[in-house]
Amino acid sequence: MRSPVTGIVALILLLLVAIVVYSSLFAVQQTEQALVVRFGKPVDIVTEPGLHVKAPFIDTVIPADKRILGVPHSAGFRPRQQRRASASYLEEEDATGRRVQRDATGTVL
Numbered sequence: 001m002r003s004p005v006t007g008i009v010a011l012i013l014l015l016l017v018a019i020v021v022y023s024s025l026f027a028v029q030q031t032e033q034a035l036v037v038r039f040g041k042p043v044d045i046v047t048e049p050g051l052h053v054k055a056p057f058i059d060t061v062i063p064a065d066k067r068i069l070g071v072p073h074s075a076g077f078r079p080r081q082q083r084r085a086s087a088s089y090l091e092e093e094d095a096t097g098r099r100v101q102r103d104a105t106g107t108v109l
Contacts, residue, residue: 024056028063035062 028034028049036044037060046052054061 020056024053025051026054026061027051031067032063032065035064036060037062 026034028046030049034046034052035042036046036054038055038058043059
């Protein structure tokens, strides 16, 4: 007859193995890439989507989105309001494109 202690020990070992396996796997989505860092130093850059392996409890994964795009001003994009601060007044463009100058209290000059 088996001792109940061996069942408990087997359950604890199975739990520890599951924790180590879970902490050593990470997934990268199609729209992101990941930087694997070991003790603060970059070790690997993962750009392929899928399931990947890292050192458990040592490596850290930093995900980054690949969908971030910069829009150049030459493409016809212009911010709604452009502001330029000065020591005595604030100059901005309103929605119609006119330049408006305001003092520190917000009064139009």
